[in-house]
Amino acid sequence: MSTIVLAIFIPFFAAAIIPFLYKYVKNIHVGWFAILVPTALFLYLASLIPTISSGDVIVQTMNWIPSYGINLTAYLDGLSLTLALLISGVGALVILYSIYYLSSREALGSFYTYLMLFMGAMLGVVMADNMLVLYVFWELTSISSFLLIAFWYQRKRSREGAKKSLIITVSGGISMLVGFIMVGSMANTWSIREVIADVGTINEHVLFIPAMLLVLLGAFTKSAQFPFHIWLPDAMEAPTPVSAYLHSATMVKAGIYLVARFTPVFGGEAVWFWAVTGVGIFTLFWGSFNAVRQTDLKALLAYSTISQLGMIMSMFGMGSAALYLGYSTESVIYTGSTFAALFHLVNHSTFKGALFMIVGIVDHSVGTRDIRRLGGLITLMPVTFTVATIGSMSMAGLPPFNGFLSKEMFFISTLDISEASFFGLGSWGILIPVIAWVASVFTFVYSTVFVVKTFLGPYKEEKLEHPAHEPKPGMLVSPIILGLLVIAFFFVPNMVGKHLITPAMGGIFPTFAAEGADLGQHIHAWHGFTPELVMTIGVILFGVLLFLTRKYWAGVYSLFPEKRSINTFYGFMLNQIEEKSTLITNKYMTRYLRDYMVYIFTFFILGIGGTFIFTGAYKFTLPENASISNFEWLIVLAMMAAGITVLFAKSRLTAIVLNSILGFGIAILFVLFRAPDLALTQMIIEAVTTVLFLVAYYFLPELDKEDTRKKTKNINLFISIGVGVVFTAVALGVQGNRAFETISSFYENSYELAGGNNMVNAILGDFRAFDTMLEVIVLLIAGIGVYTFIRVRTKKESDQIEDK
Template sequence: MTITLSIFIPFIAAIFVPLLYKRLQSRKIGWFVLLVPLTLFAILASFIPSIAKGETYTHTLRWIDSAGIHFTTYLDGLSLIFSLLITGVGTLVILYSIYYLSERESLGRFYVYLLLFMGAMLGVVFSDNLMVLYVFWELTSISSFLLIAFWYHRKKSRYGAQKSMLITVSGGFAMLAGFIMLHTMTGSYSIREIVASIGLYTDEPLFLISMLLVLVGAFTKSAQFPFHIWLPDAMEAPTPVSAYLHSATMVKAGIYLVARFTPIFGGEMTWFYLVSSVGVFTLFWGSFNAVKQTDLKALLAYSTISQLGLVMSLFGLGSAALNEGHSANSVFYAQATFAALFHLINHSTFKGALFMVVGIVDHELGTRDIRRLGGLMSFMPVTFTIALIGSFSMAGLPPFNGFLSKEMFFESLVNARNLELFDVGTLGTLFLVVAWLASVLTFVYSMIIVFQTFLGKFQPDRIEKPSREASFGMLIAPSILAIFVVGIFFFPNIIGDYLLRPAMTAIYPTLAGVGSLMPRIVPWHGFTNPALWMTVGVVVLGIILYWSFRHWRGIYTLAPLKWNLDSIFNANLVLLEKGSSYFTRLYMKGYLKDYLVYIFTFFIVVVGGAIFLTGSYSFDFSNDAPITMNEYLIVLAMAVAGISILFAKSRMTATILNGVLGYSIAFFFVVFRAPDLALTQAIVETVTTALFLLCFYFLPEWKKERSPVRTKVVNGLIAFSVGSIVTVLALAVQGNKMFESISVYFEDAYRLAGGTNIVNTILGDFRAFDTMLEVVVLFIAGIGVFTLIKLKVRKEERDVEDQ
């Protein structure tokens, strides 16, 4: 129950933020919000000892029994790591934002969005039900869209938010299709149940397709090539957002999905090659593009893409362990996953610190442009120290935690060369070479952050603000992260024993005791260790490339590198906009009568064509009840009223005749013994007729337009065709009952839903989602009307003040 509540706490807190924001001073609201992740982190940390002993926690809130969709939360070693990152880094980010954001900002709105995102991320990592996981997955996309577009007055912020939304939500739709296929195969939405039974379904045709669709969702969210293009543009968000979403949480959601679904798809050759190869190429491509950036935040964006590729490739390599069963090689391959989890934690610490450092530089100096910076160490010593620790850790140098996980990464790649399972061979060597080159480039851009920003010559004439060190409050959060960077290097096995090993058990449930078989994390493996010499090579070549960068940076201007995916995305977006605009202008004429012609013509072609082609126009009147005189009279009255409307010369006459049609339907309900429907129809018809008459009273005199004979003929044919098709369709359906009427199910409404009124039960229970969405639409429309009214009132007030 505690885990379920931990998901809802941020959402509940988000409700109170606007209320408190009006009563508290702007900055104080941050301290209230800070209590939410801090409390959650403390609660989740209390589970560490029991999770380390192999315990798991499950809680279920029953929801939709008939569909098998329940709100089931599941806490194990894997979800614990991610939840601690979400709440722990979230605490530091909120603390940092209290001092970073100005009181003139809409802080209430900012913290509402941040809490929504936090709750959504916790929902993703704790959900055991596929459909519930998907709901939270898309909620992370929506809340991140709001956070990225927080400074909505900036064009780049709006563009970055739109881009991230389009790509990640599209990937989410693909993932949803994969989830539905998994349910179709296994008959369950529970991830744990699917893991337990997936061995029975690996030969199903949908298995491979569902795997690919799930990977599309993971790759888009974790900015893997070629979906990585949204992340650099998302850097237009405030720095606390970048530090939270794009280093520790949102971009790790795809990593979590791959880790969580490794027991389902891992061991398959397609999964192994796709995850590992996409990860390695993303690692190289991100580091290659990071080197050329002149904006510190853009540099960190591409470095994040690169580091995510590193983690993804390790999960791909480690998935081979599941194909080995219980052999000794399975543990050998699983060490790659152990390294992935370790680097996942390390990356959150050093990258979070670096994002905050860049935010401090931008906040205090007014620029992030590397070409305008230099010599900052002289007056920003604390910021420089944090940047040095974070950058050197990212470069994989001791004594920082990045060195340990980078060494394990190299060892995993060396081991992959000997992987006989999938005939890796030459490809394993290629992986090793590409990853090593990417690590060299990682070293280069890490040195750029340190030396070109904080060392060299200070350029005060190119700085927008007075030069000074950041406030003590702004330095607390990155300093804590920097301490973790160093502390993990000296005490890595605390994390290894209490977090990494339980997570390994969650990823490899079929490998008994896999966590205890993982090696101890040590910084020194001797001079014979290939990973050590690879690191030495990285440092040597990295120094050479850094000092000679001006001589080889021209490769970025080569023609093939100009044909980037951003240009392709933007070109296609423009093409879609122009195409849709052109197509829209073809049929959007501004006349309601034209739209009705389009709709009815489409109806005639599709429905009429389907009836004709399938031969579904046979009738059977043998079981029909006899038609009484009362029914004939009502039909005759409706026919006379309907035809008379066409010849009405005033709005009053047309409205009254329209009312005759409505009241005639009410009489039909009386004849068919449905008094509640008759009463509803009569009330609605009375209200609408009165409203029509009231509105028409204020309208100018109606002058009926004379239509050409051709138009009248076309309209007449369309009307006759639609009426004929509806009649044929109604008679065909009435005379050809292939299935039992659904009304039989609804007649049991009292037992199924506890309602005595069938109509109300259908609306409030059987069609609950439909009704809820209708209410949501009305609510959104109401908000729009309210907003327009408020804007008009404010404009009038400003006009009065100006006078």
């Protein structure tokens, strides 16, 4: 197995080992074993930075289903490497944090198993080149995140949040799969690289736009874009380490990655531009607007994550305009939006991960996340306050923190796109920087609320469950490291820009890179008094004003009551679906086997018979068959007589005997057709089943005691005749028409292939040995079950006799 492919599967191997370590190694916290995996992966991936930054890519393949072109091809370029470093690097810090955060009484074996599963799935998503393989890992992230969100399954809100995230993200994933299938059918390949190379031949296809929209639906649901954002706040019921990992650095970035990866395929289209930019910019505003009204610190960060993801998404949309214009000096200007998106993607992972951990520390220390009960923690938790301030101010886009740099680049992107005339922008383009600026003002407000309401003001010890105190030093290590990175990326941003972001740009704009375009940017903290700096100053001034006057304008939120929210509508629709589906299910799930057989056979008649009638698929030509002897006619007539007579049997014993005549008749036919082995098998099976029927039906009432209505009998008669006719038609049709070459010619060489002179024995004992073995096991289990029931019933009757 190649090294890149192995890197994907290492977390899965760890997930299989961790439960045993947790069970048998008692002296060492299992988290110390788990942390070795992301640490090793991060160091290995970091060692590849020089190779990738030089413009090379690493492609390694492991065969999976090569006959269908489905192989696990790991593709590592600048874009996938950037995401993989975030997945492994932040993953290591989260595990370190969780070692001190989670109690030893928790199910730590399960927790770290789920975390490893999720880590491996995310690595598979960002490294997979095959679209179907990407989808497999994509849905595995949904399943593993469901397990992590519902880790505290005793809590109803945890279960509900996990269910909501699973329903929304898996639904989007299914639509994405349909989009992938459309893309694969258009390009005649499942490889993303090959699709990108052949995009000129598919962009005029009738399925191109539908495929684009379906892929975007998958990306929007995973990255919590409006209106699919409602799952993210409820997912905050997960343990804080899960929130810090899934909802700041990994899972929610999967949709962002998907948009970035497929920008070379769909990016030159107006539909893509407006969908990605429009949804992103509105999500940015809606998330920041709703974050201000939250009273729970994690809920505030949840809506801030929604807002920040919308910001990144909108920048990818604006950057895609460069592909419409083609390679030129003008188009390279718009690639700056994509560069800013990638840079902010990295920045967001640092400051948001730190902030989630800070919320966990506050909750862990004082027992609450309710802003209304917090305040005055600065003197009691100074280290926590310092890291919180660094993260919040970076989120607000203030210097000297990395969020300021990417926020400035975002403003530049919105100003550039507002002056464009393509895609029908015209005068509408001015709305993009306006909405971005308003959303940034609200971002400043909720960032200020986070710090001021938690750490400043009076200390309310009477409202806290525990006196405030700094946590164990180990719990502070991870947020401190992330906080230091927030500052470091401000002072040395080009280290990230040159070695990670610029190579990633080559994966998003491969045609530009092939033509020699310089897709990198030199990031400056100071550009002079530029329009974007004026916008930032305006954000600060209006943000301070709104924060100070919040109680006067907070009534605006009454215009958006919870009972009219998308979340409430989702809950109502889900309840309606559950109620209606339960009603319908109760109509046909009668708990009577005869009703289920009616459904099955009716569908068979309509499906097969309807296909024969309406499609003309049925063809029957009588071939030159061998003549039928009188003895064979007698056997068939006897079987027919038994089959008809069993319908009128008044005794179960009579019915079983008549039914066995059918089976033994077939065995005699096998003898006449010179198949003694089949005849022997048929006789044994028929004898065993007859005995089992006799034993089982001994305890059931006589047939004449059952009240079977005439209407039911008529329905059963009609269905029985229909099934018989359809089966006969199928048998005759198959006999007279052969669509494929018979496989028997392969088995005729059984002696050389399997060393057996008897072809049937070779098939049963060698070619399909596993099938035969499983059939024997099934019969054994069934026999044991029947024997057990008989013994239990016999013992029960014996006990009753003794009691009497």
